[in-house]
Amino acid sequence: MAVHVSRELLGKHDKAGPRYTSYPTVPVWDREFGETEYRTALEALTHRPDDDLSIYLHLPFCAKHCHYCGCNAIVSREKDAVDLYLDRFERELDTVIDVIGRGRRTVQIHWGGGTPNYLKPPQVERALGLLRDRFDVAPDAEISLEIDPRIGSPEESTHLQSVGFNRISMGIQDFEPDVQKAIGRKQSLERTRRVFHGCRDAGFEGVNVDLVYGLPGQTRESFTDTLTEIIALEPDRVACFGYAHVPWVRPNQEKVDTTRMPVGYEKFELFQLTIDMFETAGYDWIGIDHFAKRDDELAVALRERRLHRNFMGYTTRPAPHMLAFGMSGIGEVCDHFVQNDADLGQWNEAIDAGRLPIVRGHALTEDDRLRRLAILHLMCNNELPFDLTVPEFGAPADELLADGLAAIKPYEDEGFVEFRNDRLIITDLGRHFARNVCMELDAYFDRDSKTPLFSRTV
Ligand SMILES: C[S@@+](CC[C@H](N)C(=O)[O-])C[C@H]1O[C@@H](n2cnc3c(N)ncnc32)[C@H](O)[C@@H]1O
Ligand code: SF4
Structure with missing residues (x-):
């Protein structure tokens, strides 16, 4: 049975944040x-x-x-x-x-x-x-x-x-x-x-x-x-x-x-x-x-x-x-994310002119690939094994992500995570706050942003 979250705990941690369908x-x-x-x-x-x-x-x-x-x-x-x-x-x-x-x-x-x-x-x-x-x-x-x-x-x-x-x-x-x-x-x-x-x-x-x-x-x-x-x-x-x-x-x-x-x-x-x-x-x-x-x-x-x-x-x-095909489609090819135009008129125009209707994208860096893998593990399997990136990234994840893991450490006192020798575990209670934990590994997340970009995390 899922662990229940109190009103106080929710009030403290419910904030806008990504759902991490991509990083x-x-x-x-x-x-x-x-x-x-x-x-x-x-x-x-x-x-x-x-x-x-x-x-x-x-x-x-x-x-x-x-x-x-x-x-x-x-x-x-x-x-x-x-x-x-x-x-x-x-x-x-x-x-x-x-x-x-x-x-x-x-x-x-x-x-x-x-x-x-x-x-x-x-x-x-x-x-x-x-x-x-x-x-x-x-x-x-x-x-x-x-x-x-x-x-x-x-x-x-x-x-x-x-x-x-x-x-x-x-x-x-x-x-x-x-x-x-x-x-x-x-x-x-x-x-x-x-x-x-x-x-x-x-x-x-x-x-x-x-x-x-x-x-x-x-x-x-x-x-x-x-x-x-x-x-x-x-x-x-x-x-x-x-x-x-x-x-x-x-x-x-x-x-x-x-x-x-x-x-x-x-x-x-x-x-x-x-x-x-x-x-x-x-x-x-x-x-x-x-x-x-x-x-x-x-x-x-x-x-x-x-x-x-x-x-x-x-x-x-x-x-x-x-x-990805069609207006607004989002795809990923060889470590590049791409998004098609979400405006039908503009998507039409691009296709009619023989162009691919891409309006934005992102080429993943080495650091992106590491953080992405870590966030994927946490979002999907509720754990981050520290050896996950060896040998691909040349060092264990806990060394490469030391800053983010230090920022996650206080969540241990809330009962959201447990640091083991070889991995970080998200607890049953912490599953409700997985996005908050992942946000600490997100190198792009603007904590001071006043622009609402994302839905609430919990
Ligand atoms: C493309 S629709 C599903 C197929 C079909 N168009 C329909 O509505 O039956 C995708 C789903 O997104 C969810 N959805 C749509 N608008 C939403 C919103 N503002 N917030 C959360 N979920 C939403 C709904 O559950 C919806 O069934
Ligand atoms: S407008 Fe209604 S039917 Fe169409 S995608 Fe949205 S939820 Fe589905």
């Missing part, structure tokens, strides 16, 4: 890093022909814009919007293929959004067909997508499975009608159940759901009801995200009534409730906002301390490179 984090990447630098990274990939790839495709279209949404989502009135987007995706893909060549082995494909099932079946086949044609997709590759059950159906799920998708995750957020009204997202329990069971019947290897806590109108009682319904569905994995309210980046969120939003300890209690209910129901808390059934490969990997984390979240199949 260094996106806000510190270089705006001067553009197409030229990305092409150099892609060329370097040609010298590593045996490395496996992951692929991310961003499909931004949605039927309606939910008030609370923090994703890069678009509601378009244009009749051919999706086809035009796929035309440009094909062009973007071929610009990359011109550099790296066809037939690279691919072990993971993920379609995120927006709402990938906004695509009609022929459009799904076209987009997946383009990827299969340009890459050598491994027979056991993980091919996943996000769907909105409000526009889904059992027939659609059968189709998605038949073309090759083997994992699916659906947005649910909350079943309480009052909360749904507050976030501009009406979603019936019946339809969600029908689509969920349709995915099971279709034979997906993994059927996952997304929830959000901290939404206006949510109470302990109402969220207990939602969690009870979710547990009855028996999803393989659950992402229960803390609501990120960032109206300065997502103006649609101005419609969210913040006066009814649980904040501070009240919000955190909803997460503690989530942990308790899932743990009782046979799930493990994987980390931050993720849960998985105890026999799911994520939970097994966590127990065996071989879990990884990338832009898609926790994974057991780390590929050394991730190619």
